[in-house]
Amino acid sequence: MIENLQKKMVSGGEAIVQSLLQNDVDTVFGIPGAQTYPIFDALARVQSRIRTIGARHEQAAAYMAFGYAKSLGCPGVYSVVPGPGVLNTMAALCTAWGANVPVLCLTGQIPREAMGKLRGHLHELPDQIATLKTLTKWSVRIERASDAPKIINEAFRIMSSGRPGPVSVEMCWDDMAQNEMVGILPRAEIDPLPPVKKSEIESAVKLIRNANNPIILVGSGALHASDAVLKLAEVLQAPVGAFRGGRGVVSEDHVLGVSSVAAHDLWRDSDVLIGIGTRLEMPYMRWSNPMGAVVNPLAPPHLIRIDIDPLEMTRLVPHAGIVADSNEGTRALTKALKAHYKPRPTALSDIAYSKDWAKEKVQEIKPHVDYLKVIRAALPRDGFFVEEISQIGFASQFAFPVYEPRTYVTCGFQGNLGFGFQAALGVKAGNPDKVVISVTGDGGFMFGVQELATAAQENIGLITIIMNNSAFANVRRDMRRIYKRSPIGSDLQNPDFIALSEAFGIKAYAVGDPAGLKGALETVIKEGGPAVIEVKVDRNTEKSPWKYILMTYS
Numbered sequence: 001m002i003e004n005l006q007k008k009m010v011s012g013g014e015a016i017v018q019s020l021l022q023n024d025v026d027t028v029f030g031i032p033g034a035q036t037y038p039i040f041d042a043l044a045r046v047q048s049r050i051r052t053i054g055a056r057h058e059q060a061a062a063y064m065a066f067g068y069a070k071s072l073g074c075p076g077v078y079s080v081v082p083g084p085g086v087l088n089t090m091a092a093l094c095t096a097w098g099a100n101v102p103v104l105c106l107t108g109q110i111p112r113e114a115m116g117k118l119r120g121h122l123h124e125l126p127d128q129i130a131t132l133k134t135l136t137k138w139s140v141r142i143e144r145a146s147d148a149p150k151i152i153n154e155a156f157r158i159m160s161s162g163r164p165g166p167v168s169v170e171m172c173w174d175d176m177a178q179n180e181m182v183g184i185l186p187r188a189e190i191d192p193l194p195p196v197k198k199s200e201i202e203s204a205v206k207l208i209r210n211a212n213n214p215i216i217l218v219g220s221g222a223l224h225a226s227d228a229v230l231k232l233a234e235v236l237q238a239p240v241g242a243f244r245g246g247r248g249v250v251s252e253d254h255v256l257g258v259s260s261v262a263a264h265d266l267w268r269d270s271d272v273l274i275g276i277g278t279r280l281e282m283p284y285m286r287w288s289n290p291m292g293a294v295v296n297p298l299a300p301p302h303l304i305r306i307d308i309d310p311l312e313m314t315r316l317v318p319h320a321g322i323v324a325d326s327n328e329g330t331r332a333l334t335k336a337l338k339a340h341y342k343p344r345p346t347a348l349s350d351i352a353y354s355k356d357w358a359k360e361k362v363q364e365i366k367p368h369v370d371y372l373k374v375i376r377a378a379l380p381r382d383g384f385f386v387e388e389i390s391q392i393g394f395a396s397q398f399a400f401p402v403y404e405p406r407t408y409v410t411c412g413f414q415g416n417l418g419f420g421f422q423a424a425l426g427v428k429a430g431n432p433d434k435v436v437i438s439v440t441g442d443g444g445f446m447f448g449v450q451e452l453a454t455a456a457q458e459n460i461g462l463i464t465i466i467m468n469n470s471a472f473a474n475v476r477r478d479m480r481r482i483y484k485r486s487p488i489g490s491d492l493q494n495p496d497f498i499a500l501s502e503a504f505g506i507k508a509y510a511v512g513d514p515a516g517l518k519g520a521l522e523t524v525i526k527e528g529g530p531a532v533i534e535v536k537v538d539r540n541t542e543k544s545p546w547k548y549i550l551m552t553y554s
Helices: 012-022 034-045 058-072 090-099 128-133 145-160 173-177 198-209 226-236 260-267 281-287 326-337 347-364 368-378 391-399 419-430 449-458 473-483 497-503 514-527
Strands: 007-011 027-030 051-054 076-080 103-109 138-142 167-172 179-183 214-218 272-276 302-307 320-323 384-386 436-441 463-468 507-511 531-536
Touching (some): 007 012, 007 034, 012 034, 012 167, 012 173, 027 034, 027 058, 027 419, 034 076, 034 173, 051 449, 058 076, 058 090, 058 103, 058 449, 090 103, 103 128, 103 145, 103 173, 128 138, 128 167, 138 145, 145 167, 145 179, 167 173, 198 272, 198 302, 198 320, 198 326, 214 226, 214 260, 226 326, 260 281, 260 347, 260 391, 272 326, 302 326, 320 326, 347 368, 347 391, 368 391, 368 463, 368 514, 384 419, 391 436, 391 473, 419 449, 463 514, 497 507, 507 514, 514 531
Parallel strands (some): 076 103, 103 167, 138 167, 214 272, 272 302, 302 320, 384 436, 463 531, 507 531
């Protein structure tokens, strides 16, 4: 069948773009440059089918692709020039690698005749593919236009199969412009899921059968398995918690959905922990040891893991490991348990008690909990909340209830300062009919402030809340505590964010308390964005959220 495909004369750039269309790509983020002109020329020909969103910095283009992919659960695509252009996207690529997000980087390369000669050609790197391989599942060069469909399809297969992740594809400047007879292929086929092994399910059932206090923790690998996880939780009457990536898999307003603080309270008495699609950073790198070292991962509670990546079973060894897709593995475990498990009579009341206790406990984290309440009340259930490395971002990990999968967008363990506003633009671009709120600190926002121009030009209706405490507050607090002196490099002199936003053509509002934020949010949600809301915060009185992340509260 493939051999009989009709061929046509196209450039390498057009072959790439036609292959994107075959794989249902409808949005590409990027900045054109000499080595990628053929790609952007081809994108200009298909504007009715692919929206091309131009960024003001390469890093932002990649973060937008990350946010788009993270929120939709499908590949995000960006294109930038090689060398410094690609290097400017490495922070976003490492976020995609760490958060298991399928992102495709399309880039160029110096002319073929200059490859390997290190003569200092425009944007030359000693070995770009080798550099990219450190952060991607696959990095490859297209040698000629006729090879583009096969390689682009392979890129889609690799980044979407098994454990998702980023890939990169490059093509030499001159090869990309060369015309050749090319047959465009049908869309890529994703690898079949690994079969669920009966023996692995049986081992897990043996551990669970006599347990009194099972608990389930989920990660981003379970975002597509919401129904399956809830059914397992209902059979066990077990609480379901998450740290970051898995939030919303089971809604936190469901009787079995719990915050991380409530999960910690329940975990201390649990006798079986079921981890689904998660690295289990929270219990074994946060709760067991605040300094981050894994402490005796085989200690009780007995650990069961369901993960599609077999290497996870060696990184944190479980008592029973199920190597399977989260949805398939969880459904198989639930089916096997139905006839073998009877929940304890007080399970639901114990969960309810911990939920109420945790909700009340975290109220002390002022003022951020009060602002988070306002945001939660204003944001529809299916709206998106994009966190940031900031005081309110940290507080949101335990004090912002999440109701649906993918609606809490996080950078995961990478902790990339400045990712939030830029990624949120991609979230909104992919979800134009949903409310998207980016919550950022003043320091992180300035990493991508230039993208206000992108929001205005592309009419990306993102709502951005800047919590302005004129500091990198975590750094400032830690250095004062550890070294007992005034810190350097953490006090910030900021621009007038209202005037700056308005200079970009963005509506802006200044508020000083939760009531003011409530009014501003009601206005911008009704009118539509883009909009910026600045919230002034006193850095000397705001409470650190870290005791409820490391669980060092008394």
